[in-house]
Amino acid sequence: MVNVFITCLAACLLHILPSAPTSISWCYHKASCSDLVWPIIAEKDCNGTQQSPIDIVTTNVQANTTLTPFTFTGYNQDATLTEITNTGTTIQVTLDHKKMHVEGGGLPGLFASTQFHFHWGNGSTTPGSEHRVNGKQYPMELHIVSKAEHNGSLPNDSILAAFGFFIEASNDTGKPESWKILTSNLTEIASAGDKTRVSDKLTMDDLLSGVDRTKYYRYLGSLTTPNCDEGVIWTIFKDPIKVSQDLIDLFTTTVYINKTSNSPLMTNTFRGVQPINGRIVMSQIAGTKITGLLMPTSANKTSAIIMPTSANKTTAIIMPTSANKTTASIKPTSANKTTAIIKPTSANKTTAIIMPTSANKTTASIKPTSANKTTASIKPTPATKTTAIIKPTSATKTTGLKPKLGLKTTRILKPASTATTLSQAYIFPLSVVMLYVVLSL
Numbered sequence: 468m469v470n471v472f473i474t475c476l477a478a479c480l481l482h483i484l485p486s487a488p489t490s491i492s493w494c495y496h497k498a499s500c501s502d503l504v505w506p507i508i509a510e511k512d513c514n515g516t517q518q519s520p521i522d523i524v525t526t527n528v529q530a531n532t533t534l535t536p537f538t539f540t541g542y543n544q545d546a547t548l549t550e551i552t553n554t555g556t557t558i559q560v561t562l563d564h565k566k567m568h569v570e571g572g573g574l575p576g577l578f579a580s581t582q583f584h585f586h587w588g589n590g591s592t593t594p595g596s597e598h599r600v601n602g603k604q605y606p607m608e609l610h611i612v613s614k615a616e617h618n619g620s621l622p623n624d625s626i627l628a629a630f631g632f633f634i635e636a637s638n639d640t641g642k643p644e645s646w647k648i649l650t651s652n653l654t655e656i657a658s659a660g661d662k663t664r665v666s667d668k669l670t671m672d673d674l675l676s677g678v679d680r681t682k683y684y685r686y687l688g689s690l691t692t693p694n695c696d697e698g699v700i701w702t703i704f705k706d707p708i709k710v711s712q713d714l715i716d717l718f719t720t721t722v723y724i725n726k727t728s729n730s731p732l733m734t735n736t737f738r739g740v741q742p743i744n745g746r747i748v749m750s751q752i753a754g755t756k757i758t759g760l761l762m763p764t765s766a767n768k769t770s771a772i773i774m775p776t777s778a779n780k781t782t783a784i785i786m787p788t789s790a791n792k793t794t795a796s797i798k799p800t801s802a803n804k805t806t807a808i809i810k811p812t813s814a815n816k817t818t819a820i821i822m823p824t825s826a827n828k829t830t831a832s833i834k835p836t837s838a839n840k841t842t843a844s845i846k847p848t849p850a851t852k853t854t855a856i857i858k859p860t861s862a863t864k865t866t867g868l869k870p871k872l873g874l875k876t877t878r879i880l881k882p883a884s885t886a887t888t889l890s891q892a893y894i895f896p897l898s899v900v901m902l903y904v905v906l907s908l
């Protein structure tokens with residue numbers, strides 16, 4: 468048990484916390500001390516509302532012009548990576564923070580880089596990155612920890628900036644050379660607490676090869692290990708570092724979490740994703756999908772005009788629950804896909820106009836359940852496929868569909884079987900396949 472305490476104390480100290488170091492006995496591998504119980508055993512801050520890591524949903528990313536390029540100082544200098552340590556919970560490399568700095572990129576001032584460490588799964592095939600992008604988890608993640616400098620020193624309560632790099636597996640062996648050199652030292656630090664010197668020739672830039680460091684995500688989060696201190700400025704680079712499978716596998720086959728002879732290997736060293744809780748992830752450009760979700764619950768009129776000019780996908784969901792009028796006009800000019808779902812439940816009038824000018828696919832689904840009038844006008848000009856499904860269940864009038872140039876046009880109209888039902892349809896394709904179906908239920 469003394470071992471446990473010492474291992475953890477060492478690990479926690481080495482994680483460079485801005486507040487007092489913790490002696491909480493946390494781990495990755497046992498249910499009693501894993502990330503699932505951190506919110507209980509380290510309630511402040513692991514139970515906070517701005518925790519890391521997160522899943523970055525790229526469609527929700529917002530553009531921010533303050534996210535300029537960084538200036539990295541000392542990242543190309545050798546003899547800046549000093550010791551490599553098995554902390555019992557990760558593999559960590561100490562940096563010469565007097566020589567290594569980051570500024571720019573919307574950061575508040577000059578940050579000194581103190582260490583980097585890794586998170587991984589179980590070999591190159593079982594992923595273990597902490598952050599995810601649209602649910603995708605990479606094999607590994609590298610975190611560079613940096614602290615804000617004040618007049619050349621690093622106070623204990625300095626703001627932290629963390630730089631996350633995804634690591635993707637490549638099919639080579641022993642590549643890149645920098646990673647071969649670094650991982651060659653793992654055998655010397657197999658047991659928790661072991662440390663050794665890193666090759667003088669290695670630079671930080673060597674290890675980050677292939678990453679365009681002007682493209683990144685930014686959000687506010689926390690340390691990803693107890694005490695999970697919040698206020699960390701996160702930068703997650705979009706490009707992964709490509710490392711060959713054999714070198715990634717060394718992390719899960721070489722180092723142990725303990726000193727004992729029966730110690731488990733160090734595997735699955737990552738925290739699960741945390742709730743975003745309304746936080747905004749920013750980047751140089753906004754997400755490629757634009758979503759309009761409008762739900763007025765008691766308005767007499769609802770209008771939505773959604774016009775992304777450079778998105779590949781546009782989705783609009785408009786759901787007035789008790790309005791008398793709903794109008795949606797969706798005009799992407801260069802999208803490859805456009806989808807509109809309009810569902811008024813008790814409206815007297817529903818109108819949808821969807822006009823992609825260069826889309827390859829357009830789908831409109833319009834389902835008023837108790838409207839007296841439904842009109843849909845869908846006008847893709849160079850599309851290869853257009854589908855419209857219009858299903859009023861108790862309407863007295865249904866009008867739909869005027870595609871001009873579709874290669875294939877499908878139209879299904881399902882008015883209810885009332886005596887007053889009137890269905891009108893207009894189809895003006897210039898060529899090719901035309902399918903026209905009117906169903907009376």
Ligand SMILES: *[C@@H]1O[C@H](CO)[C@@H](O)[C@H](O)[C@H]1NC(C)=O
Nearest residue numbers: 505506507508510513514515
């Ligand atoms: C964590 O915080 C939530 C809400 O703030 C609270 O309901 C919950 O009891 C807290 N959990 C623990 C273990 O303290």
Ligand SMILES: *[C@@H]1O[C@H](CO)[C@@H](O)[C@H](O)[C@H]1NC(C)=O
Nearest residue numbers: 529530531532533534573749
């Ligand atoms: C851009 O980011 C800065 C912080 O870097 C923030 O103060 C500002 O509100 C952001 N702007 C937008 C439009 O989100």
Ligand SMILES: *[C@@H]1O[C@H](CO)[C@@H](O)[C@H](O)[C@H]1NC(C)=O
Nearest residue numbers: 635636637638639709711712
């Ligand atoms: C790696 O090799 C496997 C098996 O040979 C192959 O299926 C896969 O496409 C390759 N991956 C890459 C990224 O080249």
Ligand SMILES: *[C@@H]1O[C@H](CO)[C@@H](O)[C@H](O)[C@H]1NC(C)=O
Nearest residue numbers: 648651652655663664665666
């Ligand atoms: C670490 O690896 C480098 C490169 O392989 C090697 O030169 C060095 O001797 C290793 N360090 C130790 C302490 O063995």
Ligand SMILES: *[C@@H]1O[C@H](CO)[C@@H](O)[C@H](O)[C@H]1NC(C)=O
Nearest residue numbers: 470471474724725726727729
């Ligand atoms: C280290 O090994 C001892 C003996 O097997 C075990 O009781 C202890 O839990 C291990 N420590 C960790 C951090 O797993």
Ligand SMILES: *[C@@H]1O[C@H](CO)[C@@H](O)[C@H](O)[C@H]1NC(C)=O
Nearest residue numbers: 764765766767768789790791
């Ligand atoms: C909806 O219209 C009715 C009558 O036209 C009006 O009394 C009511 O205030 C309107 N509701 C809203 C939310 O505008």
Ligand SMILES: *[C@@H]1O[C@H](CO)[C@@H](O)[C@H](O)[C@H]1NC(C)=O
Nearest residue numbers: 765766767789790791792815
């Ligand atoms: C819809 O319009 C009618 C009359 O035009 C009005 O009596 C009714 O309150 C309106 N419905 C809503 C939800 O405002």
Ligand SMILES: *[C@@H]1O[C@H](CO)[C@@H](O)[C@H](O)[C@H]1NC(C)=O
Nearest residue numbers: 755777778779780801802803
């Ligand atoms: C999105 O559109 C751009 C050009 O506008 C194109 O380069 C990119 O490949 C598209 N992405 C997808 C997923 O289609």
Ligand SMILES: *[C@@H]1O[C@H](CO)[C@@H](O)[C@H](O)[C@H]1NC(C)=O
Nearest residue numbers: 777778779800801802803825
């Ligand atoms: C549509 O998608 C293709 C590839 O899927 C891409 O090359 C093209 O740029 C996209 N067009 C637009 C206008 O985004």
Ligand SMILES: *[C@@H]1O[C@H](CO)[C@@H](O)[C@H](O)[C@H]1NC(C)=O
Nearest residue numbers: 789790791813814815837839
């Ligand atoms: C539809 O209009 C009629 C007459 O204008 C009105 O009596 C009825 O309440 C309206 N329906 C809804 C759901 O507002």
Ligand SMILES: *[C@@H]1O[C@H](CO)[C@@H](O)[C@H](O)[C@H]1NC(C)=O
Nearest residue numbers: 803825826827828849850851
């Ligand atoms: C979209 O349609 C154009 C021609 O209209 C075609 O050249 C292109 O390959 C299509 N793109 C996709 C992704 O189907």
Ligand SMILES: CC(=O)N[C@H]1CO[C@H](CO)[C@@H](O)[C@@H]1O
Nearest residue numbers: 815838839861862863885887
């Ligand atoms: C305004 C109007 O035409 N309302 C009619 C809607 O349809 C129902 C029956 O489906 C009629 O009862 C309403 O008078």
